[in-house]
Amino acid sequence: SQTIHQWPATLVQPVGSPLSLECTVEGTSNPNLYWYRQAAGRGLQLLFYSVGIGQISSEVPQNLSASRPQDRQFILSSKKLLLSDSGFYLCAWGGHMNYGYTFGSGTRLTVV
Amino acid sequence: GIQVEQSPPDLILQEGANSTLRCNFSDSVNNLQWFHQNPWGQLINLFYIPSGTKQNGRLSATTVATERYSLLYISSSQTTDSGVYFCAVEGGSEKLVFGKGMKLTVNP
Numbered sequence: 001s002q003t004i005h006q007w008p009a010t011l012v013q014p015v016g017s018p019l020s021l022e023c024t025v026e027g028t029s030n031p032n033l034y035w036y037r038q039a040a041g042r043g044l045q046l047l048f049y050s051v052g053i054g055q056i057s058s059e060v061p062q063n064l065s066a067s068r069p070q071d072r073q074f075i076l077s078s079k080k081l082l083l084s085d086s087g088f089y090l091c092a093w094g095g096h097m098n099y100g101y102t103f104g105s106g107t108r109l110t111v112v
Numbered sequence: 113g114i115q116v117e118q119s120p121p122d123l124i125l126q127e128g129a130n131s132t133l134r135c136n137f138s139d140s141v142n143n144l145q146w147f148h149q150n151p152w153g154q155l156i157n158l159f160y161i162p163s164g165t166k167q168n169g170r171l172s173a174t175t176v177a178t179e180r181y182s183l184l185y186i187s188s189s190q191t192t193d194s195g196v197y198f199c200a201v202e203g204g205s206e207k208l209v210f211g212k213g214m215k216l217t218v219n220p
Contacts, residue, residue, distance in 0.1 A: 032206060034207070034208070036210075038153075042196055042198075042212055042213035042215070043210065043212050043213070044198070044200075044210040046207055046208070046209075049206070049207060051206070059207075088153050090155065092208070094202075094208060098160065099157075099160050100143050100145045100157065100160040100202075100208075101143075101145060101157075101200070101202075101208050102157065103147075103154070103155040103157075105152075105153075105154050106153045106154060106155075108153065
């Protein structure tokens, strides 16, 4: 069965520090991978998606970047965090024909 | 891009009551999912339902693709049903677009 792993679960980082969040998928090959952010409140915003190794599409211009160095690995990065980067970050694998999208457990990032 | 609207935005119920959540979308879809976000933030996939009707215990969902809406029914609600419910759709773009969510509070 397919599983998606995301870490760390929580992170507190100072303004100006770098960021690296990792997401890995098991049990499938060549998945479409996604990074979403949920700010305070409820909406989920798509940040990046990737349909293959080295292929990254950005949805929203921002202080973040994404990379896909391996087929089942998706990384979200920043060189210098801003206060506005705080939020809940979710990685997703999708879309399975009969199941749709599956989300990781998320990383709650607080920039102080 | 495709637009997703959920209603009502918030709902407060007494335990044992029934509820209906509605999701309207602006274009044809390949995928529609209902999620429950638990207190820890995890998105739990309730239904993958681009069309038709499905049931899982006290929950059921119906999507009428030709009329561009979906309904999520919760019967005999329990306090553990509390949380935020999201409808999300995928058109032809291989991207899942979320509604703003509906916060459900079930009081004992």
